[in-house]
Amino acid sequence: MSESSYQQYLGTLFEAGTDTIDQSQKSAILLECFRFLHQHHYANCEEYQRITSLSQVKFERYEDLPFLAVRLFKFYELKSVPQAEVFKTLSSSGTTGQTPARIFLDKQTSARQSKVLVNIMQSFIGKQRLPMLIIDSPAVLKNPTLSARGAGIQGMAFFGRDHTYALNVDMSLNVDAITQFSEKHQGKPVLLFGFTFMVWLHFIQALQQRNLQLPFTDGVLIHSGGWKKLTEQQVSNQVFKETLKEVTCIAKVHNFYGMAEQVGSVFVECEKGHLHAPPFADILIRNPYTLEPQSNGEQGLIQVLSVIPTSYPGFSLLTEDIGKMLGEDDCECGRAGRYFVVEGRLPKTEIRGCSDTVRSTDG
Amino acid sequence: MDKSLVTQVTNVQDLSTLNLFKSENFRPYDKLVVAFISELSDRLLKNTDQNFSELVALGFWLRERSLEKEFKPYFSSLRKPVGLVVHYTPANVDTMFVYSWITSLICGNKNIVKLSSLLSDLQRTLLENIQYVLSKSDFSPISNTNLFVQFDKSNNAAADTVSMSADARILWGGDESVSAIRQLPIKPRCRDISFSDRYSASVLNGNSLTELNLDDVAGRFYRDIHPFEQQACSSPKILFWQGDATLQSAFFKSLGDKFNDKYSITLKNEQFIMAQSMAVIGNIEDAQIYNKLLVLKMSACSPLDLTFHNGQFSIWVVPIEEIKDLTKYCDEKMQTLSYWGIDKGDLVKFLTGPSIKGIDRLIPLGQALSFSSNWDGYSLVDQLTRVISVE
Incomplete structure (x- = not known):
């Protein structure tokens, strides 16, 4: 398959939108795209070639596509374009002390990421650019190396206008900015965006503590970044939404699942609370004990597929997130395709050995 | 407690x-x-x-x-x-x-x-x-x-x-x-x-392996790699395979079948990452799964970087033709060499060579984890x- 037919298929996906293209049509198109992407990375990335030569690769169904361990991007610089064409390097925030992933973007991949993100987001929040309250501090963009947090905000800022930052550098509420914003846009459609844990800790809880009530009856919150810390505090998605509504009047909330290794093709939560694979991406669940594909409803490791990346070999990745496929083409929200839920992460591996006092020389 | x-x-x-x-x-x-x-x-x-x-x-x-x-x-x-x-x-x-x-x-x-x-x-x-x-x-x-x-x-x-x-x-x-x-x-x-x-290795003579003794030899190797989830420094991480490799797959099948206890939810993912990492570095010819065991066939003569081996029931198989081929692999970090089908005298002779910096312990296959006060x-x-x- 040639690059031009890949571009054509992408065009079809952009036109299709989430409501018109069902799973069988979609996977047929995506498999053709993946065939091209495989050939492209095979020819342009030696490491990808060596990895995928280890097993048989077929393109009849997702299950037979090659997939890379997402952790490889932390260890190695994997790219499918010459260094001269790398125009931006994205690094995942990662947990403190961990090596961040490094993702190499050329202009095409970067542009495709933005275009796809716009297409997906507009299907949830409409085409109009809304006044936007960003639940972060403006300092996050000043960091010279683009963090995933900064990149996420930059990407989302496109969907809004009149950008206002709700937090100060020390993560305290910028009450003046919030008050001005809410007086100006009271009762009108507004867009809020932030990272899940920060929205909960530094916005929702901070508003509660100050007894502040915001009047965003026609507002929508988009948030992302994982539930781990909230689960530890036993805050469920439902509690999150209910508390948000109490303090801000916002009833429309969309969480999304995405990662630095596949920026752009995000999986957004619908009105029924399910994460949806957009036309440009899909998922597969694999049994953690065998890495074999699982059927609907069985918990396993999430494999993410995306038509976007050509500058780095990341179109098919096995994540360390655990989730469950809920169904296909039959979500009550009316969107076609697969929908799923993310339920956690693989635990950290326990490394044992004669030489493991390293982490525990408590003496 | x-x-x-x-x-x-x-x-x-x-x-x-x-x-x-x-x-x-x-x-x-x-x-x-x-x-x-x-x-x-x-x-x-x-x-x-x-x-x-x-x-x-x-x-x-x-x-x-x-x-x-x-x-x-x-x-x-x-x-x-x-x-x-x-x-x-x-x-x-x-x-x-x-x-x-x-x-x-x-x-x-x-x-x-x-x-x-x-x-x-x-x-x-x-x-x-x-x-x-x-x-x-x-x-x-x-x-x-x-x-x-x-x-x-x-x-x-x-x-x-x-x-x-x-x-x-x-x-x-x-x-x-x-x-x-x-x-x-x-x-x-x-x-x-x-x-x-430290890390450890085993050496096995493929020419002496037969369909009759294969299961017994696999059982010995299992005793060396199974305890402590292969993370003790005397558990072999590398298997040097000398000579005939005809029965290699049968050997690993028999070895893999011996793993029948419950294993960690992270094991397969870690093995998967190890296999792909080794492919990125470019040292392996083949990766095979035998039940819970991951077997990576290393290219002959490729350097072995043990920092990529963290146990996880994984074996790196390195083909050798004769004992002296071990020379370049025996660095000072190599602790135990367990052996099967190879004359002890030949190994001792090899070990005494002045260029051999590693190997503090030579022991028959199956006893790698038995402690001795010489350690x-x-x-x-x-x-x-x-x-x-x-x-």
Whole structure:
């Protein structure tokens, strides 16, 4: 398959939108795209070639596509374009002390990421650019190396206008900015965006503590970044939404699942609370004990597929997130395709050995 | 667990009040010590849950007969204990520290065993058994002179005091932690025995393998890699395959079939990452899964970077034609070489070559994890006693 037919298929996906293209049509198109992407990375990335030569690769169904361990991007610089064409390097925030992933973007991949993100987001929040309250501090963009947090905000800022930052550098509420914003846009459609844990800790809880009530009856919150810390505090998605509504009047909330290794093709939560694979991406669940594909409803490791990346070999990745496929083409929200839920992460591996006092020389 | 065996050191002054410092040493191979170890052996062999095969192996080693064979010969010459030995134990290599502790005890030393604050289930069970036997009144001279301690990482005073009290220190741990412990103050004549990062390998002669003996050989190899989830430094991570490889797949199939216990949810993902990492580096020809086992076939002559091997029931198979092909792989980090189908004399001859820096231990396949008081190139008894010269 040639690059031009890949571009054509992408065009079809952009036109299709989430409501018109069902799973069988979609996977047929995506498999053709993946065939091209495989050939492209095979020819342009030696490491990808060596990895995928280890097993048989077929393109009849997702299950037979090659997939890379997402952790490889932390260890190695994997790219499918010459260094001269790398125009931006994205690094995942990662947990403190961990090596961040490094993702190499050329202009095409970067542009495709933005275009796809716009297409997906507009299907949830409409085409109009809304006044936007960003639940972060403006300092996050000043960091010279683009963090995933900064990149996420930059990407989302496109969907809004009149950008206002709700937090100060020390993560305290910028009450003046919030008050001005809410007086100006009271009762009108507004867009809020932030990272899940920060929205909960530094916005929702901070508003509660100050007894502040915001009047965003026609507002929508988009948030992302994982539930781990909230689960530890036993805050469920439902509690999150209910508390948000109490303090801000916002009833429309969309969480999304995405990662630095596949920026752009995000999986957004619908009105029924399910994460949806957009036309440009899909998922597969694999049994953690065998890495074999699982059927609907069985918990396993999430494999993410995306038509976007050509500058780095990341179109098919096995994540360390655990989730469950809920169904296909039959979500009550009316969107076609697969929908799923993310339920956690693989635990950290326990490394044992004669030489493991390293982490525990408590003496 | 009952805290009475493990002393929590919060205040350094607590240490100086202990009997340990006032008591005398035992004589080497003291009867009471031998009686204590035999009882501990009985208890481990009778009371241990089958899931803790490592404890059964320990119990077996502690039998009086095996002790006699291991240690008696040393004490025909005049030896005395060095005094007080401090053992720094790793967080999770559950039973290794007991071997060095028992060796030191047999030599007649008093001991402080510094335990990690994170104990594994197996270590907990082990300590409960030790405590049960030690608490018998007959053995109070032993419990008075053997102290199990834990103290906080930030408690520098305790760390310094314990270290300064040592006549010898046994350091289990990775390179980094061993180096950190060696920064602590010590007496000028303190002896350090460091067990830092090592790895092990096996060598097998494919020409001697037949369909008839294959399952037995696989069983031996399984005994070397299965305990401690292949993370003990004497568990082989590499298999050098000499000669004919016709039966290699059958061998690994038989080996893989022996894994039938429950395994960690992270194992397959870790194996997957290891295989792909090795492919990125470009050293492997093939990756195969045999049940829980990952087998990576390395290209002949490619360098082996063991930092990428973290156990996980993974074997790197390296083809060799003759024993001397091992030369370039035997660096100073290689500890044990277990062998099958190869003449011991040939291996010894190879080992004595001046260019061979590694391999402290040559042992038949299937016994890689059996502890010996000669370990990592040290004779522990020589290190933990004073040899008295009389003329």
